Amino acid sequence: MLKSMTLSLQKKAWLSVGSSAAVILLLSAPLFLSDFNLNLLAKFLAFAIVAIGLDLIWGYTGILSLGHGVFFGLGAYCMAMYLKLESTGGKLPDFMNWSGLSQLPAFWKPFQYAAFAIPAGIIVPMVVALILGYFTFRNRIRGVYFTILTQALVIITTTLFIGQQKFTGGTNGVTGFKTLFGFALKEPSTKVVLYLVTVAALVGVYLVCRYLVRSRTGKVLAAVRDAENRARFIGYDPVKYQLFVFSLSAGIAGLAGMLFVLHVGIISPTSMGIVPSIEIVLWVALGGRGTLIGAIIGAIAVNAAKSGLSSAFPDMWLFFMGALFVVVVVFMPKGIVGSLPQIIAWVRYKLRRTNVTTTQNLIEEAKS
DSSP: OHHHHHHHHHHHHHHHHHHHHHHHHHHTHHHHSOHHHHHHHHHHHHHHHHHHHHHHHHTTTOOOOSOHHHHHHHHHHHHHHHHHHHHHTTSOOHHHHHTTOOSOOTTTGGGGSHHHHHHHHHHHHHHHHHHHHHHHHTTTOOHHHHHHHHHHHHHHHHHHHHHOHHHHOGGGOEEOOOEETTEETTSHHHHHHHHHHHHHHHHHHHHHHHHHHHSHHHHHHHHHHHOHHHHHHTTOOHHHHHHHHHHHHHHHHHHHHHHHHHHHOEEOGGGGSHHHHHHHHHHHHHHOTTOSHHHHHHHHHHHHHHHHHHHHOTTTHHHHHHHHHHHHHHHOTTHHHHTHHHHHHHHHHHHHHHHHHHHHHHHHHHHO
16 A cells, blocks of 8 residues: 555656656747747647647547537637738738628627637637537437537538638638737747747646546546446436536637647638548547547647658658557557556566576576
8 A cells, every 4th residue: 555655656756747847848949949840849739739628528528529620720710810800900801802892791890809809719619519519418419429420510610611712711711910919920039929828828728627637527527438327327417517528628629729820820621621630539549548648749749740751751751650550559559648557567577577687697607
């Protein structure tokens, strides 16, 4: 008992030290990274935020969503609409002129104000998730059927955004941003500030989700995941908890989408399609489902590998990425973080075997 408590305390101490070191490293990145690489890392951190949101519902509540690209895109479009109107001085965006519009649509007008656009980037995805979740969870639509519905949501949303070109920019999306609160987005100092804001958002989202999964609510979520009917029989309403966590996860995805637009400078329907939604699931699965930190590691590692391999091997990088996915799934089914205990145990076993062999060899040499 005492030994297990000591090991648990040691594990927590190492996790705290590692987390602190990682945060310090991220905060000091502007000191040694170029503007391009810093902007690339900021984009990866935005992806890590949406991965945490998916891990919250998939890893801890057992809800697999293949539609998180929609929530990510809705948040991104809210920020893009504000940036576009700021860059045009409140005038009609260029793609609306090309489509024959003569005045700004009514639903675009509130996005002239950051006080509306920024909260909307979180609230709009949450409302969409709440509506979808209300009709699915209350009717006890679970598992693969819920996953199919989220994919249907992706198809409907992307088709709508592509078809309504005069309002959304169509397949080209919304781009051409120049300033944010009067500061030029291309200025290195602005990019550094936006990067630090993204780091702060990532740390804040992680801490909030970590607190949530360790609280009483988190235990109920785990109970709903493992035995929903049993949780219902002892007095808990799974629908309320599922609606809460699904909406929260959508809001986190919307926040990530807003940050993504600030770093990349464009949002289009391709960023909210089926492929991006599946990629988010892969990040969580490879990093380690149900760990939170695994979602961060998976998102950064996969996108860094994708960027590095695509530049080094332009014709072959997809094969390398596929091989990476196969290796992790076959040899580390619990993901990188989930497989760490087994990896550490294997390394310790090998070290002990090596020490025993070395000791035996020394004894034999001494006898001879």
